[in-house]
Amino acid sequence: MKAIVCDKYGSPDVLELKEIEKPLPTENQVLVKIHSSSMNFGNLVLLKGKPFLARFVFGLTKPKYSIPGGDIAGTVEAVGKDVKLFQAGDEVFGDLSGCGWGGFAEYVTVPECALALKPTNISFEEAAATPMAGVTALQGLRDKGKIKAGQKVLIYGASGGVGTFAVQIAKSFGAEITGVCSTRNLEILRSIGADYIIDYKKEDFTQEEGVYDLILGVNGSNSIFAYKRVLKQNGNFVHVGGSESQYFQTLFLGPFISMTGGKKISNLLQRANPKDLNYVKELLETGKVKPIIDKRYKLSEVTEAFKYFQEGHAQGKVVITI
Template identity: 55%
Template structure:
């Protein structure tokens, strides 16, 4: 089969569309024939490696197939699998191990769900990591409730487009923060208020929010703290390394100083949450936003576009 393989750390141009062996599902795994996949910041990290991975003499590593978000049809199942059978249309994640950008993919049963009936494979592949990150950030980490004032920073990206819609589905009043070219898109997704960050610094608006989800945070944790109501919650779900470090290191400390809670979390995609999203998607309350579509063989180009940081929604690959 064909797959997108990282043979050494570096830019997208170093990726290879290579011939590799078809995987065999373990006892708890499902093998699917890939119909679509989507790219994520995780793929960029696995492609480039950490700074120490790129030191002279350390560039070469065991070849790795990139890719996490997948959608396709079940071809075979392991002996321990009970929830899926050949022919099922599914979507899910391969996890941090990659292996998703390939014609055949093995996925743990617990990380897979039945594809929403009203979605194409391309739309379904856009969902798992981004939508579950938004869901867990708002619901589990943020404790979202109906009637709350919620701010989503980075409302035009993969996580942000889902966060705006999910927050509205939970009955919140949503303020979306994005650039000028994405204002209309944010409004069309249901945002009650849209702030163009190129014209207005929302951290100095004087407004207060019950929940802030920074899908692409670029401000100090102290700025976010100032924007929270008493008992409010700030959740860092993405952004610059400095903002993530602040949330990870200072969030627990600041959370003990008063009633405002601040922090960072790591997404864990589960079948339960994939099923939850399936219901939202089939009801029409949430619709995946897809910016561009590429062929699987064009994954390097897709990752290059993602790295530019201007994607509006998700970028998908079709097999």
């Protein structure tokens, strides 16, 4: 089979399209013929080995997982004898980040807990765009952010992969959503139901005080003290992604601020799990959430896909068609 292989940390140019052995499922694994995959921030970490702390998970001197790609959608080709939930021919989607990655390939073997049945009302590309970004948005809003109906929620970086899911998921909880994006992305936020939109190139939202119950920081480089200023008392700021300085501020100063100021500052470490994947699946099936796809690339064009994605200006998700 064909697969994208990464044998050393570096730029997208270190990626190679190779012919490798097609995997065989063990007794508790599912063999999936992959139709589509998608790009996520974790793919960049796996490629570059940055921030350095990530290497303690992904491999200290070279990638522990040689085939990148976390999100997949495809068709079950075979199952091991102990698999209960799926059978050959099932259309599935899932997040492989907790079980070895490997989504940028024609086939992959995975434990059944990483998969869910694909909603019939969306395409393979839309399904592949969903798992990691959708579950990240859900966990950030619901688990870390403790979102409630009627709250005022700000999503910074609302037009990207996680951000577009976050706007829609927050709406499904009955919150009032303000999305922050650049001028070119205003229409996307209107199309997915943001109540208010701030163009950060024209307006500085950080000068307000005590406005939001919850802020989800998906992208950007603002100081956490700027976010703290616009939080209401007992409000939550959840760091999902952004600059390294913002990440380390949240990691090291967040706990102190949370203990002393009445406002909670925290990092989100997304954890793939079947319960949350199926929760997002129900949102897809009911039409409350629709994946937004920016660009599509072939498997042979993954290097170009990485170069585009790392610029940080994707409008929704970048999808790889296998």
